[in-house]
Amino acid sequence: MVYENPDGVKIGLEIHIQLNKLKTKMFCGCSTDYHNAAPNTHTCPVCLGLPGALPVLNKKAVEAAIKVGLALEGKIAEETQFHRKNYFYPDLPKGFQITQYDFPIVSRGKIVIEGEDGEHTVGITRAHMEEDPGKLVHIGSIEKSKGVLIDYNRSGIPLIETVTEPDMRSPKEARRFLDKFRNILEYLDVFDGNLEGAMRVDANVSIYGGTRVEIKNISSHKGVERALLYEIMRQKNVIRRGGKVVQETRHFDEGRGVTLSMRTKEEAEDYRYFREPDLMPMRVTDWIPAIKETLPELPDAKRSRFMEQYGITDMHARSLTSKIMLADFYEGVCAEGVDPKLAATWTADVFLGELNYRDLAISSYDGEKIGFIHAKDPRIKKSFKVSDMVELVNLFDEGKISDRAAVEVIRTMLDTTEEKTPSQIIEEKGLFKAEDDLVTKAVAEAIAENEAAVQDYLGGTEKSLNFLVGQVMKKTKGTADAKTARELIIKELKG
Amino acid sequence: MAKWMSVAQVKEKIKESSAEEVTAHYLETIGKSKINGYITVSDKALEQAKRIDSEGHNGPLAGVPIAIKDNISVAGLPNSCGSKILERYVPPFNAHVIEKLLEAGAVILGKTNMDEFAMGSSTETSYYGPTANPWDLERVPGGSSGGSAAVVAAGEAPFSLGSDTGGSVRCPAAFCGVVGLKPTYGAVSRHGVVAYANSLEQIGPIANNVTDIAVLMDVIAGYDHRDSTSIDCETEYQKALVDNVKGLKIGVPKEFFGEGIHPDVEKAVWNAIHKFESLGATWEEVSMPNIKYALASYYIIAMSEASSNLARFDGTRYGFRGSGENWHMMVSKTRAEGFGTEVKRRILLGTYALSAGYHDKYYLKALKVRTLVKQDFDSALSKFDVLMAPTMPNPAFKIGEKIEDPLSLYLSDINTCPINLAGVPSISVPCGLTDGLPIGLQIIGRPFDEPTVLRVAYTFEQNTDYHTKRPPEVA
Numbered sequence: 001m002v003y004e005n006p007d008g009v010k011i012g013l014e015i016h017i018q019l020n021k022l023k024t025k026m027f028c029g030c031s032t033d034y035h036n037a038a039p040n041t042h043t044c045p046v047c048l049g050l051p052g053a054l055p056v057l058n059k060k061a062v063e064a065a066i067k068v069g070l071a072l073e074g075k076i077a078e079e080t081q082f083h084r085k086n087y088f089y090p091d092l093p094k095g096f097q098i099t100q101y102d103f104p105i106v107s108r109g110k111i112v113i114e115g116e117d118g119e120h121t122v123g124i125t126r127a128h129m130e131e132d133p134g135k136l137v138h139i140g141s142i143e144k145s146k147g148v149l150i151d152y153n154r155s156g157i158p159l160i161e162t163v164t165e166p167d168m169r170s171p172k173e174a175r176r177f178l179d180k181f182r183n184i185l186e187y188l189d190v191f192d193g194n195l196e197g198a199m200r201v202d203a204n205v206s207i208y209g210g211t212r213v214e215i216k217n218i219s220s221h222k223g224v225e226r227a228l229l230y231e232i233m234r235q236k237n238v239i240r241r242g243g244k245v246v247q248e249t250r251h252f253d254e255g256r257g258v259t260l261s262m263r264t265k266e267e268a269e270d271y272r273y274f275r276e277p278d279l280m281p282m283r284v285t286d287w288i289p290a291i292k293e294t295l296p297e298l299p300d301a302k303r304s305r306f307m308e309q310y311g312i313t314d315m316h317a318r319s320l321t322s323k324i325m326l327a328d329f330y331e332g333v334c335a336e337g338v339d340p341k342l343a344a345t346w347t348a349d350v351f352l353g354e355l356n357y358r359d360l361a362i363s364s365y366d367g368e369k370i371g372f373i374h375a376k377d378p379r380i381k382k383s384f385k386v387s388d389m390v391e392l393v394n395l396f397d398e399g400k401i402s403d404r405a406a407v408e409v410i411r412t413m414l415d416t417t418e419e420k421t422p423s424q425i426i427e428e429k430g431l432f433k434a435e436d437d438l439v440t441k442a443v444a445e446a447i448a449e450n451e452a453a454v455q456d457y458l459g460g461t462e463k464s465l466n467f468l469v470g471q472v473m474k475k476t477k478g479t480a481d482a483k484t485a486r487e488l489i490i491k492e493l494k495g
Numbered sequence: 496m497a498k499w500m501s502v503a504q505v506k507e508k509i510k511e512s513s514a515e516e517v518t519a520h521y522l523e524t525i526g527k528s529k530i531n532g533y534i535t536v537s538d539k540a541l542e543q544a545k546r547i548d549s550e551g552h553n554g555p556l557a558g559v560p561i562a563i564k565d566n567i568s569v570a571g572l573p574n575s576c577g578s579k580i581l582e583r584y585v586p587p588f589n590a591h592v593i594e595k596l597l598e599a600g601a602v603i604l605g606k607t608n609m610d611e612f613a614m615g616s617s618t619e620t621s622y623y624g625p626t627a628n629p630w631d632l633e634r635v636p637g638g639s640s641g642g643s644a645a646v647v648a649a650g651e652a653p654f655s656l657g658s659d660t661g662g663s664v665r666c667p668a669a670f671c672g673v674v675g676l677k678p679t680y681g682a683v684s685r686h687g688v689v690a691y692a693n694s695l696e697q698i699g700p701i702a703n704n705v706t707d708i709a710v711l712m713d714v715i716a717g718y719d720h721r722d723s724t725s726i727d728c729e730t731e732y733q734k735a736l737v738d739n740v741k742g743l744k745i746g747v748p749k750e751f752f753g754e755g756i757h758p759d760v761e762k763a764v765w766n767a768i769h770k771f772e773s774l775g776a777t778w779e780e781v782s783m784p785n786i787k788y789a790l791a792s793y794y795i796i797a798m799s800e801a802s803s804n805l806a807r808f809d810g811t812r813y814g815f816r817g818s819g820e821n822w823h824m825m826v827s828k829t830r831a832e833g834f835g836t837e838v839k840r841r842i843l844l845g846t847y848a849l850s851a852g853y854h855d856k857y858y859l860k861a862l863k864v865r866t867l868v869k870q871d872f873d874s875a876l877s878k879f880d881v882l883m884a885p886t887m888p889n890p891a892f893k894i895g896e897k898i899e900d901p902l903s904l905y906l907s908d909i910n911t912c913p914i915n916l917a918g919v920p921s922i923s924v925p926c927g928l929t930d931g932l933p934i935g936l937q938i939i940g941r942p943f944d945e946p947t948v949l950r951v952a953y954t955f956e957q958n959t960d961y962h963t964k965r966p967p968e969v970a
Contacts, residue, residue: 045588049807051581051689052568052590054722086803086849090822095806148822150811272849274858277694277800279723 003116005169007207009232012166013174014202018157019064021190025156026131027055034153035195047156049093054278061158062284064190065105065129066291068160071184071298072124074109079283082276087269090150091134099130101273113176116169122177123165132157171228178221183299187324194363194373203228207235211245215259218252227252231259302327310340319348325365332386338393346393354410392422402481405431431479442475443488496520498650499965502707505559505653514558518544518602521560525651530627532646534565535573536605543602554600556714561596562652564643565606566613568687569593576689577611577621580833584814590687592656592698592715599714604652607642611835613658613691615639616666616907619898620837628670629966630932634891637667643701644671649969654702654711660692661793662911664699665923669886669935672925672964675701676708679943680918681726684719690804692797695915704962705953709733728943735946738957741775746879750786751910756888763927763934764885774958783871788864789913794905795848795861802845865916872917876941881951884910886923886935920945924952925961
């Protein structure tokens with residue numbers, strides 16, 4: 001099957017990511033751990049742009065950028081070169097941003113995604129290093145705030161801006177690209193996507209080979225997909241009404257789900273780029289072999305290995321490798337000798353589903369337990385032990401608990417803060433699988449007490465059987481195996 | 496106490512009396528000043544000197560007072576850069592050179608007057624009024640480090656620090672009859688000096704004699720990890736002070752003796768060259784064909800960098816703030832009211848030179864010319880040990896004489912700015928007087944070959960008495 005792309009959609013992305021796993025900022029020694037800090041406490045003369053302060057390049061940031069470039073199979077520049085991008089804005093303490101211009105650290109890379117019609121390659125035009133500006137804080141809301149406060153804690157946080165080719169053909173592909181990119185960055189241990197403002201996306205989109213429109217500063221992958229869906233619809237309607245799409249920059253209103261015009265091409269700024277005279281070029285070619293050695297197994301390689309080593313399906317392998325912490329957790333469970341296929345089903349299908357349902361985002365794995373934070377309130381933290389998953393899968397494997405009981409154990413563990421093992425929960429809730437004679441007894445009772453349903457079933461009303469099974473489950477408090485109960489009823493009534 | 500003292504004499508005086516008495520002597524002289532050389536006199540100087548006396552200090556400059564140009568950050572002292580926009584700005588940190596000076600035991604007397612943001616050659620563009628030349632109070636001291644040179648010439652400090660972007664140490668040294676060195680680009684850390692044009696400027700010492708220049712260089716030069724353009728050259732500057740130029744090869748670039756040069760200046764410089772000849776050196780004329788484009792290239796690069804460097808002065812975080820109903824108006828008012836005419840002119844010209852459509856025509860072309868100028872120096876300095884030329888084509892002009900004619904002011908940098916494009920070291924030493932006004936001889940060396948430059952300058956000083964001449968008006 002080939003995807004025909006009926007509207008000729010072309011999407012290119014510009015993604016800013018913070019290298020927030022680094023300890024210090026891009027050009028000074030200030031800590032990057034600013035998210036819970038009081039405003040302007042992670043600052044120094046350099047990131048405040050005080051007169052006389054000079055930037056000094058953070059070697060670790062360059063190494064991280066090279067690592068990203070290698071993971072994207074890009075070309076790494078022989079030396080670093082920085083430019084000044086000049087513009088006035090209150091969050092920009094020097095009146096210019098130090099960035100890379102015509103000589104980015106990475107060029108011509110790629111990422112393979114699961115596209116509309118199978119594997120699809122998205123080209124990476126370039127990836128360059130730059131510094132984050134500070135942050136404007138409005139008291140109340142932008143409209144109501146009487147003044148603007150500025151927090152320079154973010155000023156100088158190392159960023160990588162990645163620009164893709166316009167290779168994505170649908171909003172879904174754009175979202176898949178972002179998911180994959182984030183996944184790769186987390187595998188490289190240079191990025192924590194759970195932190196606020198860690199990834200900001202500008203999306204460029206055109207249809208039917210027409211003019212492209214840029215949507216600026218979207219903060220979530222889902223937001224990118226929604227913004228693009230709206231924007232494509234808007235452009236189609238403009239053309240349908242005989243109009244022309246104009247080249248412009250738009251902004252996405254998350255609340256209303258619409259894009260709004262910010263400025264047209266005529267208002268484009270002139271950034272007066274020139275070489276940053278305070279930073280000398282730094283040759284990095286010699287660093288590359290050593291950095292290559294630190295590259296971890298990347299998602300695609302891990303997926304293939306999982307399928308081969310554990311005999312699991314492509315779907316399960318894809319899901320388990322979609323987060324490095326989840327992949328490590330799964331391997332931790334398998335290492336304890338449980339059936340890897342069962343472990344995959346319980347981890348990828350059930351466990352992950354329950355996490356998503358609760359808006360819990362995986363945020364850590366320490367070899368013993370996997371941790372999550374609440375996507376909307378990072379202060380809510382939970383975790384799940386490898387040993388608990390091992391116990392649960394083994395109990396199920398040995399036929400001691402039903403699948404329904406196992407699901408309930410997982411839910412209980414995610415919903416309570418008490419430290420209890422699966423066995424303890426099963427014990428307390430009486431979830432062990434019912435003994436056979438108990439089920440037989442319940443079947444007999446159900447038949448005896450529901451004459452009408454029995455007659456209906458024998459008369460050909462199939463759904464009456466479900467009612468009887470339900471009665472058995474009720475009598476055994478859910479501990480009976482539904483399939484067994486069903487078989488027993490049929491046997492009893494039809495011989 | 497003698498009005499003009501070398502560092503060695505100052506140290507002798509401290510031994511005889513105390514650091515406190517020496518500092519008090521200079522503060523008293525400053526108090527009677529007729530030249531407006533200081534923007535800020537430090538209220539901590541005496542206290543600092545007392546501490547040196549009571550606690551003892553074995554640093555090479557223990558108790559020796561020094562004056563600092565007002566664009567070099569001293570923690571706790573205002574750092575106005577000669578501008579209204581930074582009138583109330585007090586840096587919370589010390590420049591690298593200040594750290595080094597304090598470690599060495601130096602006492603900071605105050606911050607000296609300068610052209611606003613070092614943009615000028617006369618110290619007339621200062622928001623705090625012009626500094627007078629001690630040799631003739633109606634004349635300019637040169638610039639932009641006019642205050643730093645004038646206070647040394649007037650005996651208001653034994654030595655000082657300036658900064659040299661296109662001649663800003665050497666020009667006032669020449670006009671005020673003192674010694675000034677622009678070190679090789681990278682020899683002295685720029686950490687803490689407020690940038691005018693980063694790729695061109697260096698902090699440089701100003702003193703009454705070559706020895707004190709070397710003393711100061713031994714303290715301030717060297718690698719600093721906070722300045723990525725800083726280089727560790729491990730030079731021992733005082734060791735270079737040897738009275739010997741036998742076999743020295745001097746190149747005399749004829750482009751530095753161009754149209755408009757004052758005949759007495761030309762004569763004095765040739766006398767100096769002949770003096771070296773008599774001491775065993777040889778000289779030869781050399782042509783540096785691209786020097787004629789240096790001034791244009793210099794101003795485009797300096798203004799372009801300045802337009803970006805000065806963007807941070809927007810009233811948002813520190814310094815002067817204009818009033819406006821929103822941020823944009825506040826920034827506009829701040830910059831309109833906070834910057835002087837010359838600074839605005841250079842920001843505008845630099846912004847223009849970097850703008851789309853003009854960038855290649857001006858900025859890129861200027862960079863190409865810079866490369867050619869540098870090649871001229873490389874080639875000349877491969878044949879000669881040093882190059883000699885007039886520092887300034889003319890002696891000090893009258894206050895107000897050129898201020899309305901920026902182009903003629905720019906032209907006065909014609910012999911100094913090529914050196915900054917090439918990044919090489921250059922010293923200006925007194926080599927005579929014309930109508931009672933000092934003339935400066937410029938000695939240019941190879942990159943990081945300050946030792947040769949200092950040796951040649953020292954030899955000149957040992958065999959002439961120009962450096963002993965003092966301005967009569969302030970005597």
